[in-house]
């Protein structure tokens with residue numbers, strides 16, 4: 001029986017979150033000859049809204065995410081104490097539910113295995129409820145977990161979908177509203193207008209620790225809504241997160257070369273060091289996977305990709321070091337306030353993790369919003385390379 005004891009397949013993906021779900025979809029679309037299984041104990045996609053800028057994803061890769069997009073806006077806004085700005089750039093959201101529906105439609109019945117892996121090896125998975133799934137390749141997509149070998153700050157948040165009587169009046173996403181009280185580091189509110197009456201409100205902190213006091217943050221969301229004059233009649237979906245903002249770390253310790261199991265997603269360290277976001281990389285990896293799946297050394301090739309991506313993140317780790325080590329917590333907002341005065345193309349490349357040499361110089365040039373002495377001290381004390 002499919003998905004039961006001592007089964008065998010071509011590719012076993014462990015973890016049906018963002019990276020695992022997209023990988024399963026890409027393989028089903030481009031390599032229908034392969035027997036692909038997805039091991040996921042919870043609902044595929046989980047309770048998530050994942051958002052991205054149009055410029056995060058190459059045109060040639062958009063086929064993978066287009067069917068999953070549930071919200072689409074043509075521009076977004078930012079608000080800081082010193083200026084506000086509206087940027088013309090498409091912004092989209094996909095949902096966990098959309099990913100789950102697509103995976104269910106793409107994989108044959110029984111190929112999503114609703115179980116937890118208790119042991120993951122390069123060529124087999126042991127399932128919690130008993131049974132062994134053997135595979136030519138196992139791909140570990142179990143998400144970030146904890147990264148004890150990395151030095152990081154945190155981007156932590158609580159988001160709630162609020163229903164507002166008579167409408168909330170917000171037309172575009174507000175990616176950062178930093179006009180709020182600066183508490184616990186750099187604080188901003190992120191707004192996604194899901195429809196005329198429903199708005200997703202996320203209270204976010206670039207903080208030194210990952211602790212979230214849920215009742216307190218919920219109260220702050222309610223206070224923010226009240227300050228906008230919104231009459232909130234219901235609170236829907238709630239999501240919380242604490243994403244590592246990596247400022248130093250050795251890739252070899254994150255994914256030792258002796259570990260021969262293929263990895264993708266946050267598990268492979270494939271996320272933007274400053275934002276913690278992994279969707280752009282998850283899409284790039286998923287669309288590359290059908291061609292890579294034929295190679296016997298899949299794990300090594302995925303590790304090489306992840307290592308190269310880690311190296312490309314060096315500049316963002318350095319910015320993270322400056323944010324967390326050179327700026328006083330209450331002054332951190334000035335770094336983003338200044339960044340958002342820069343050219344739209346530079347901002348787009350920053351989020352896509354594709355800053356050019358000229359972009360990097362531009363970001364670092366001019367009157368710095370942090371103490372130069374502290375910035376130099378922060379960088380010299382860390383292996384941010």
Ligand SMILES: Cc1cc2nc3c(=O)[nH]c(=O)nc-3n(C[C@H](O)[C@H](O)[C@H](O)COP(=O)(O)OP(=O)(O)OC[C@H]3O[C@@H](n4cnc5c(N)ncnc54)[C@H](O)[C@@H]3O)c2cc1C
Nearest residue numbers: 015017018019050051116117142143241265266277278279
């Ligand atoms: C609330 C929140 C909002 C975010 N929003 C965005 C966003 O808007 N845009 C963006 O780019 N990034 C966002 N991120 C950051 C990042 O992109 C996500 O964390 C993303 O989900 C990481 O993808 P992943 O597939 O590596 O891990 P996950 O999506 O976390 O998936 C891991 C999966 O593995 C499963 N799993 C764990 N252990 C086992 C096991 N033993 N056996 C089998 N399965 C297992 C889990 O159940 C889970 O489904 C967000 C993160 C959070 C927490």
